[in-house]
Amino acid sequence: MKPDFVLLVSCVDRKGLVAAIATSISAQDCNIVESAQFDDAVTGRFFMRVAFTAPPGMTVERFDEAFLSVGSAYGIDWKVFDLSVKVRALVMVSKGGHCLNDLLYRTATRYLPMEVTSVVSNHTTWQRRVEHEGIPFHHLPITPETKAEQEARLLALIEEQRVDLVILARYMQVLSDATCRVLEGRVINIHHSSLPAFKGAMPYHRAYERGVKMVGATAHYVTPDLDEGPIIAQDVSMVDHADTVDDLIAQGQETESRVLTRAVKAHCEHRVMLNGHRTIVFK
CATH class of the missing domain: 3.40.50.170 (Formyl transferase, N-terminal domain)
Incomplete structure (x- = not known):
């Protein structure tokens, strides 16, 4: 299944971070089809790329608005990309x-x-x-x-x-x-x-x-x-x-x-x- 959007995440690593990100994506009726992450032990920074499908009408702005509570709670720097836009x-x-x-x-x-x-x-x-x-x-x-x-x-x-x-x-x-x-x-x-x-x-x-x-x-x-x-x-x-x-x-x-x-x-x-x-x- 080809993804519709990609979410890039970076922040200080914290317990429950991955679960919170996945839950937020799922709560928007999106489905994760690809996920990769890296925890830099030297800097203590966590990096993640998540590709997901989304329901009709989903936009970068709509996703950002719904993701804001998780992003703020965990101090996440994030960016969402619409893969239909070359x-x-x-x-x-x-x-x-x-x-x-x-x-x-x-x-x-x-x-x-x-x-x-x-x-x-x-x-x-x-x-x-x-x-x-x-x-x-x-x-x-x-x-x-x-x-x-x-x-x-x-x-x-x-x-x-x-x-x-x-x-x-x-x-x-x-x-x-x-x-x-x-x-x-x-x-x-x-x-x-x-x-x-x-x-x-x-x-x-x-x-x-x-x-x-x-x-x-x-x-x-x-x-x-x-x-x-x-x-x-x-x-x-x-x-x-x-x-x-x-x-x-x-x-x-x-x-x-x-x-x-x-x-x-x-x-x-x-x-x-x-x-x-x-x-x-x-x-």
Whole structure:
């Protein structure tokens, strides 16, 4: 049975907490179809994700109102999501299109429960590909001198399109600290695992020269601390001594695409919760 809503809960752990949450959901004539929880022994915080079906006419506002008494009694921070409402995502890309292509395909096949409102790029490389999908494409070139103006235009697009999530699909520009703060918790980035060992241009070539035995990727939320935001997903593939630089690049790009899609899917299904600088990703 597919759920209609998802409830995310975080609070200090207390006896009777789970029972109180379940009772409140049941009292609203809702039925729990999926539940996962985590008790962080280090911080003493409790985290829970509950997916449930609901009777006709149920809304986020109606559920919140009925859940308020339990939430207040147990000091719960909670949020409810209506799964019939798709996440509105804006994708940013530069010249490398492997992650973009995977996101477009996974969205078209409904593997990713999101709507791509537009694609923004500082190049026109993928304009025809994007417009072929019927998705608006915005070319926002950038230089050090125009960075503030370009990001102001980006933020205006995000506001205009009511964007919930920004996906940096190998967008090779660093967002300013101010923009990162405005979009806190709403931007997912992907980068190869050769960081920080092989920074800068041609990282796979440098990794090949050092004889690395695996290539991987990390997807994380963006913060003002470059490539140090809370990690959502990671993966690696093994490298053979006979692999060429092109083999490494192909493996790396495939891994980047897979990891980014995994992170985006978890976010869109409301499976990710922040726990300080770490994440809890419910399966």
